[in-house]
């Protein structure tokens with residue numbers, strides 16, 4: 365497995381591979397890898413010949429400086445996991461490589477109204493930062509396909525909108541959420557959960573599963589009310605939102621007859637903010 369710290373070195377590696385017709389997949393990550401990330405690598409291997417994983421904790425998408433500072437960075441462990449999974453190359457640039465003029469580089473594109481909903485409401489500007497770095501990663505790799513996890517449901521929508529904005533010829537593949545045996549969605553931030561937080565964290569997947577399982581029994585607002593009740597009286601858990609939304613627009617669902625419905629949740633468990641979702645239909 366090759367390791368690249370500069371765009372130039374990465375491009376030099378990819379050039380002959382592209383010339384010989386190899387299909388390239390990019391798996392963008394912020395590191396602190398777990399089996400959710402490895403599932404993206406495995407799916408990439410089914411869809412391309414050469415897999416590049418990027419590891420970059422992107423400062424411009426963090427709205428909370430403490431969150432950025434304490435983001436886990438176990439790089440040796442990450443490299444071992446990627447080598448084991450058969451990843452071909454790892455791109456791990458420094459901040460200066462991606463933002464030569466500094467991490468305050470200007471960027472603003474129209475991502476549509478969904479930018480301002482849900483995560484966009486709680487992490488203002490987050491998706492401008494995400495699309496800014498993903499565009500830079502796409503420019504560096506020029507992949508045929510790129511893999512993203514459904515766990516960041518809104519992120520996938522925003523990246524597709526960014527692709528449409530720049531008319532980039534890249535196929536986005538959305539990968540299912542990988543969960544711990546008890547239902548908690550794997551996430552790099554789970555490492556921050558105390559033993560008590562870890563127990564409390566199950567409320568996210570349980571409330572989502574409740575809505576999926578009882579979808580035919582109640583109205584949309586009853587389902588949301590019942591799901592939100594799961595969060596009442598749990599010490600140390602603070603619900604940001606629980607919503608049943610249209611999966612294309614992320615606007616609150618108006619009718620149970622809509623085709624593409626998804627339940628999405630974000631909650632603070634102890635001092636760790638977690639997100640999760642389940643597709644209803």
Ligand SMILES: Nc1ncnc2c1ncn2[C@@H]1O[C@H](COP(=O)(O)OP(=O)(O)OP(=O)(O)O)[C@@H](O)[C@H]1O
Pocket residue numbers: 392393394395399400401403404511512513514515516539540541542543549550551552553554
């Ligand atoms: N449990 C999971 N199942 C499938 N894909 C996942 C999972 N967790 C993360 N991913 C995907 O991996 C990619 C990289 O995500 P990232 O490095 O931010 O990891 P993360 O675990 O989501 O961390 P965070 O704690 O920042 O949410 C994203 O496309 C994300 O959606």
Ligand SMILES: CC(C)(CO)[C@@H](O)C(=O)[O-]
Pocket residue numbers: 392393394420422425494497498516519
């Ligand atoms: C896509 C991404 C790597 C951009 O920094 C990040 O938002 C993530 O890990 O989901």
Ligand code: BAL
Pocket residue numbers: 425426516
């Ligand atoms: N996985 C999404 C990246 C973030 O939380 O900033």
